[in-house]
Structure formats: structure tokens, C-alpha cells
Amino acid sequence: MWDKVAPELSVTHRVVRWDLPGHGGSAADLIGPGATVADLAGLVLDLADSLGLERFAYAGVSLGGAVGLHLALHHPGRLSSLAVICSSAHFNGSGPWEERAALVRREGLARLADQADTRWFTPGFSVPGLVADHRAADPAAYAACCDALGAFDVRERLPEIAVRTLLIAGREDPATPPAHLREIADAVPGAALVELPGASHLAPAQCPEAVLTALRTHLDGPAKRGMEVRRQVLGDAHVDRAQSRQNAFTARYQDFISRYAWGEIWTDPTLSRRERSMITLTALVAHGHYDELAMHVRAARRNGLTPEEIGAVLLQTAVYCGVPAANSAFATAQRVLAEEEPVLAEDEAQDGADTGDTPGRPGR
Structure with missing residues (x-):
């Protein structure tokens, strides 16, 4: 899903992708029946801990976006920013998800995989590799993810989110329509909302350039503020000299200095x-x-x-x-x-x- 976005982001950021349990390279037994979004968020934190990542920017699509909302509510100190893409603060109750979980546990994923394009993309668009991954997912783990979606509802707690938040909606998304993202944007203090015309549910795969542009603007906020503070403290002459010597080899380091040292540490009001x-x-x-x-x-x-x-x-x-x-x-x-x-x-x-x-x- 992130194949056309992650490589571009990795020019200036360290990018870590994770697979849902039973999907891609993740073991199916990481979750079981009755799983919750909290369980998945715990796995994300375990992954971050194993990589030595105390704080990180998080971006997630659909169920991944729900994981991000949970992290922002329950572990705000771990997030430097949050991007919720084609997702929701609720997924229309448990009934439809209980039915889907029962279907998958009974028949496997073949029928859902045959219908994936219509659920994920606008007519005529397809990413065969994503559909193949869907078909190859472990049915039990997929059903457990359905359990998590059915139980998720954080609408009442959205005003508590204090992490800098970006919402990205696909205007043609039938699963989590723009109204769901607007609901989050209206409730989360200072949240920004971007609506992508022509995008359906898996926007990073269908409209990668638009998603990349929105994410870069969102992620580089601290870098922009950091550059302002860096100039105020060190002076324009010094910063201009440093920038003039920047090349492809040092670009990521210069971005790190502006974003982390000056954009987060020097701007901390403590x-x-x-x-x-x-x-x-x-x-x-x-x-x-x-x-x-x-x-x-x-x-x-x-x-x-x-x-x-x-x-x-x-x-x-x-x-x-x-x-x-x-x-x-x-x-x-x-x-x-x-x-x-x-x-x-x-x-x-x-x-x-x-x-x-x-x-x-x-x-x-």
C-alpha cells in the first residue's frame, strides 16, 4: 500500500512499515478472536521499542488509522505527530464486522479478495499485488482484525487528542467517507483535513503523489519551525553557510538538525x-x-x-x-x-x- 510513498519519504525521514498480524510478514498468532485496536497498538509500541524509537510520527490507513488514534489517546508521549488516512473514530458498530469475521472464519478470504477492488478503489483502478496480499492473508488473523474494527469507537474522546494531527479523506471512499474524517477534524484541537478528489479507500496506493504532498507538509512542520528558531539563535549568516554546503550526502542530517534539535528541543517551552x-x-x-x-x-x-x-x-x-x-x-x-x-x-x-x-x- 505504501510502495509509492515510503521510498520518497525515506529521503528525509526514517520510514518503518508494519504488517497487520497474519498479513505480509507478520505472524498470524500475534492476535486472536476478540482482538482490539489496543492490542494492535501494543504491537506497534513493541516494534518501536525493539528499534529504539522513543518518539515517532505515525501514519495509518483504515484500521491502521484507528491504531494511530488509540496511540494518540493512550500514549501521546510516544507520538510527535499523527496522520489518519481514510479511517474513522468508529466503523459503524460491531454487527457488519461480526458477519464478515464469521464469513472469513467459515470460508476463508477468497470471496472478499474477489471484491477487493470495488471496496478499495474507484472503478477501473486496481493494484494486483494488494489484492494478492489480501487473498494470501491468514483468515483467523483477518477475522480478529474485524473484531477489532467492530469494537472500536473513540468519538467521545476525540477532544482529548493533543498530538498534531492530519486527516486525509478520499472523496470517493465508501468505507470511511469524508464525513468520518471531518468528524475527527472538527473534534481534535488544531487538526488539519485534506480531501483528495478521485481517491477511494486506499489513497496511498491510488493517489500516492497527493498523499505524499500532504504528509510532507505535515511532517516538515517542525523542520520549518526549527529553521526559524535556528536562524534566530545562530544567525542568518551561519545558517546560510551551512545550507550552502548541503549536498545529497548531508541533506538528511541537516533535516534532522532542523527538525529535531531546533524544531523540538529548542522550541520546548520548559x-x-x-x-x-x-x-x-x-x-x-x-x-x-x-x-x-x-x-x-x-x-x-x-x-x-x-x-x-x-x-x-x-x-x-x-x-x-x-x-x-x-x-x-x-x-x-x-x-x-x-x-x-x-x-x-x-x-x-x-x-x-x-x-x-x-x-x-x-x-x-
Whole structure:
């Protein structure tokens, strides 16, 4: 289903795909009769844990989208963002799903596989590989997934979702029509909704470019905000130099820095930028990264630290990181502050002209 989307996303993101139990490479006995969406969400978290992924962006289609809603409600700290595609907060009650589960347990998947194209796509469109995968799925595991869909209903809890959320609807989707996605978008604070004309239930397979565009915009939100913060803290000149040196080899690293370090860590309101600058200076001294230290001394000035406060931070490092490290740190900081002094003096003079205060007064 993601074959035409995942490779493109993987240029700038690490992409992990998972199969439903009994589908593709997943064992059928991972779930059984009476399974719930919570069971599937638990398997996703187990997978993430096994890969060392503490937080991740999640995107899911249909039942996969329901798994995402469950994660957002019960494990919000694990998600950096959520995309729910051609899915719903409920799947019209348990009755139809009980009937389908009974049919599959009795007859297998042949009849449903013969009808797959009409359930999944608009007339005349087909992805034979998806239909073949459907036909090859384990009937017991498929029926257990039907049990999960029948029992799922989180409509009353949608306003509790605080994860940044994108909804993608296929306008021609008979299984989870756009109204189902609008219901989620209206209830989840700040959620965005995209409706794709000409798309049915498996939109990533039928309209991969449109889904890719929506996901990129959604996923790159932190990168855009991170780039803004990065420029505010480090200055345009430094960031422009870094961007000009970017190539195919370093592009993913630059995206990681903007999205994670600057878009998530530096934007966290728990600590002020002044506090983050002090912590960063200390860490750079501790590891002997004096070129980076010079850059962050300038950043600390932009974040409001005075030369006296920067000196106090470096004096603290002498106690806990060692005198030799502090010697080098003071030399680096003194050089940077000396280079910055003419600019600072000009700024102070201007402040004095504007306010009537005396330029260069103590405490500036």
C-alpha cells in the first residue's frame, strides 16, 4: 500500500512499515478472536521499542488509522505527530464486522479478495499485488482484525487528542467517507483535513503523489519551525553557510538538525533560551568542542546572556569539567566577545540615543 510513498519519504525521514498480524510478514498468532485496536497498538509500541524509537510520527490507513488514534489517546508521549488516512473514530458498530469475521472464519478470504477492488478503489483502478496480499492473508488473523474494527469507537474522546494531527479523506471512499474524517477534524484541537478528489479507500496506493504532498507538509512542520528558531539563535549568516554546503550526502542530517534539535528541543517551552544557552555552553566545554563553543557564545549573546553571565558559566565549568577545559573555553569566548564588542557598543549607543540613558552603563 505504501510502495509509492515510503521510498520518497525515506529521503528525509526514517520510514518503518508494519504488517497487520497474519498479513505480509507478520505472524498470524500475534492476535486472536476478540482482538482490539489496543492490542494492535501494543504491537506497534513493541516494534518501536525493539528499534529504539522513543518518539515517532505515525501514519495509518483504515484500521491502521484507528491504531494511530488509540496511540494518540493512550500514549501521546510516544507520538510527535499523527496522520489518519481514510479511517474513522468508529466503523459503524460491531454487527457488519461480526458477519464478515464469521464469513472469513467459515470460508476463508477468497470471496472478499474477489471484491477487493470495488471496496478499495474507484472503478477501473486496481493494484494486483494488494489484492494478492489480501487473498494470501491468514483468515483467523483477518477475522480478529474485524473484531477489532467492530469494537472500536473513540468519538467521545476525540477532544482529548493533543498530538498534531492530519486527516486525509478520499472523496470517493465508501468505507470511511469524508464525513468520518471531518468528524475527527472538527473534534481534535488544531487538526488539519485534506480531501483528495478521485481517491477511494486506499489513497496511498491510488493517489500516492497527493498523499505524499500532504504528509510532507505535515511532517516538515517542525523542520520549518526549527529553521526559524535556528536562524534566530545562530544567525542568518551561519545558517546560510551551512545550507550552502548541503549536498545529497548531508541533506538528511541537516533535516534532522532542523527538525529535531531546533524544531523540538529548542522550541520546548520548559526551559528558556537563556537557560538552554547556558546548558549548551557547559556541554560544549565538557566535550572540548571549541569551534561549536564560539558559535554558541554568539548565540548566548543573542539569547540575552551578558558577557559577565557567560563568564560565570565558564567559571562553573572549571569546577566540574576541569581547569584546562575552562582555559580553552575562556580563550575562545574572549576572542568571540572581542569580535562582537564593536557591534555591542554600537547597539548600546543607539539604545542610549533612543532612551536618554547613558551608553555603556553597568549591567548592559
